Amino acid sequence: MKLRIATYNIHKGMSATGREPRVHALRSAIHDLQADLVFLQEVQGRHDRLLQRFGQHPPGPKHWPQESQHEFLAGAHLHTAYGKNAIYRDGHHGNALLSAYPIVSALNNDVSDHAFEQRGILHCVLQTPQQDLHCYVVHLGLFAGSRQRQTDALIEVVQSTAGDSPIIIAGDFNDWRNHLGDALRNQLGVIEVFDERRSTPRLGSLWRNLAGRTNVQRFVPARTFPAALPWLRLDRIYCRGFIVEQAQVLRGQPWSQLSDHAPILAELRLDG
Template sequence: MKIRVATYNIHKGVSSIGNRPRVLALKKAIGLFGADVVFLQEVQGKHDHFSAKFGAETRGRRQWPDGAQHEFLRGDMSHSAYGMNAIYDHGHHGNALLSSFPIASQTNDDVSDHAYEQRGILHCILETETCKVHCYVVHLGLFEAGRGRQTDLLIQKVLATAPPDEPVIIAGDFNDWRNNLSARLREALGVCEVFDELGKSNMIGDLARRLVGRGKTVNPARTFPAAMPLLRLDRMYVRGFKVEQAQVLHGPTWARLSDHAPIVAHLALS
């Protein structure tokens, strides 16, 4: 079985400067992924202010959907799940999963480290034609100590819910710009980051690392800010899959949609 997977922080469906609506363009862009499964962060389940401001029809179309963003954005994909994390007077947002495969079950665990950042882990089990696939949509906090505690909770969650013989995909915005979490996830869960897995085929680079004493390193892609990616914030970790291809989508089009660039990967069940 081969599947195409993407992860994308959509910045609540508005531009990072000026809060201009981007939901219609995001739907088209997500369709361009050609993905079977899409992991989304900062998805607006409800926002009364934006609905009132942008929901009216302009030039024959609405700029803001009537319902939740995850239902609107799934397009031709048949299934979606939403995990509500941040709740406020005029709405809420969280993580979401869009899937061409049936979602057999979903749970959302609160992993907020303090009252000012509401974070969660959305776990969905997909029923594919070959096997069950465990998907964990992640958006970790801005502070390093909190991210460490949230990573411990993620590890506990995966160990408790995904049997060792069933494949796993963990993807999202880890905010781990110093890359302190990859080794912990790899050792505890047996996962690999998709760009690191591709790098294993680079024998010259691996030899050079060994000669300078660095050993095996994990090199996630740069995804933030989308206009000129410098920081390695977004990740995709897999277990039970071979990574055939992975890329960051960047350029003027993507820079206008969100402050993060999306990652798309081709995976084959191993």
């Protein structure tokens, strides 16, 4: 079985500046990917203020849809699940999964670490022709301590739900210092889709080698933020039970205008 998958922080369907609606262009671009699975973050399940502001426009790029964003983006051809995380007076947003395969169960795990950020892990079980597939949509916090505790919670959720099944974990990890991947690799047996790219040893590493210490090369995730000129390495796709055939960050038009993040697109093949 081969899977074409993407992960994308869609910035609540607004442009990187937050001034222009992009939800129609997002739907078109996502469907053009022809992906089997799309892991989405910052998806608005309800959006009264934006509906009031843009919903009166005639149908077009500035017309705000009546339905929730995950339902609008899925259209008639994809299954979808949504995990509500942040709730406010005029709506709420969270993570979502779009799937070409039936979603037999979906559960949102609250991993909020403090009152100022609401975060969740959306766990979905998909029915594929080969076997059930466990998918986890992730959006971690802005603070290092929170991200570490949320990663510990993610490991616990996966270990308690997936068993030895194939898994895909994808989303916005906010891990620009690349501190979280080793724990996921060691405790869950996953790989990241860009793991074959390794960092060049720095001078300090070479000095430690000369001193007789082991040089451990770091895995290097892709740069995905900001979308117009990606610099920070925030987004990830981890998998277990798959061979990564290719992976890329989607840069340039139209992606640089649709959100503040650039999406990652990968092709996976079930191992064995």
